[in-house]
Amino acid sequence: MTGATDVWDERAGRPGLHAVLSRRWSPQQCDRVDREQKALIDRLLPDLGADRVLDLGCGVGRLTAWLGDRARWTVGVDRSAEMVRRATRALDGKPAQAVRAGIDRLPFEGGSFDTVLAVFTLQHLTDEEVFLAAVREMTRVVVERGGRLLVVDGHNPAAMARDVSSTTTSTVIRPLTAYRGLAAVAERTAVEEVTYAGDRYLAQLWRT
Template sequence: MMETVDRLRALLEQRRNRAEIYSRSDYWDRKAQELDGSAVSMWRNRHLNELYHAEQTALIEALAPDVAGLDVLDVGCGTGRMSAYFANRGAKVVGVDFASSAIEIARRDHAAATIDYRVGSVFELPFEAEFDLAISWGTLTIASRTHADLAVALERIRAALRPGGRALLLEPVHDSFLHRVLRISEREFLAAMSAAGFDVLEVRHMHFWPARLALAFIEWPRSVTRAAYAAGDGVMGAIFRRRRFGDYQMFHAARTGT
């Protein structure tokens, strides 16, 4: 119990200073060394992480069923979990992250001939019309401190896509206590995507946030975690049609223009 209390206290302190902490590569270097390459999040409950991964990949396979041969850009790739997932499905992947330790671990744990890991910033992506699909998993609303930062990141992602290319952005978009660094409403995020040159095709809410708050910080037994997660997912799907109460939102978008 004391360990859990200490973890919650540390988390609250981290959240108070998150904008400063999350902007430093050394913080993410340390996290990369603490977590293995399969880690979905920093939550203590690994059973919850497994459920997150299963839900995320199921949605990806519905939205992008055939990625074999595609050029995929993984923005904020971390230790390479999603880069490896897309490479295993036949894509050619470039993974970019500003944390050098994360890139080292990705190269060690998820090396493949079809993956190129690079150290770099989402705000300075050098690519021009080189990719068919861009993905970003919880990166933009943590890397961006301001709406202007987000605009730059989205513009660089759009520039990296070929005409007709698509983006899958999984982000915790909140204008409430649930926000990470960038406090932004879903309406404002959609407006930013439109201004950057994206046509948003679908928004799907994922990971019922009340269940996450209850499950994340204690490693509940698998059976308890699964039951609570399924109940929350059912509520979000049946009552809110996946339009509200997601801790994360999946934005499926296409690049507009030539």
């Protein structure tokens, strides 16, 4: 999301899922998608109690705070300073923290996390090299054995990535093959097509 930091800083003033959207969805739709995403995570990752969890592109801490009630330790990462400030307030009193960093260059040692999530995050990386670097970082910071990687992104069923950016947001929808870099350390164990507010998304669970 190079060059988009000011946009995300401005959006940090919005609540919940609206912080990362371009106002295309109504507050009611955002609330419904938020519940549906959390139900999806609960179903695919039901046993987070002993895990160190990393939430990439954490925004205002919407999922990080929720995960903080479920995991042993949770870290949210975002490159927007204002998003991180908002997330830090949301995490007060929880076993969790928010860190400012680009997800293509994470400030953590290899194998630092048992579970890594990227929910509505990688799709905003329109630069392909940055996207590939972020995927490599996910595989670097997850534990070598027994780790889990969950990606939920916009899905393009065609063979090529497609830039669907507008004047208010930067978004690339990618085919399933775009995430093959995760196969360097993990095996994909679940793939689900999901529809949020009429848009098509793909949920992928990988295990190391």
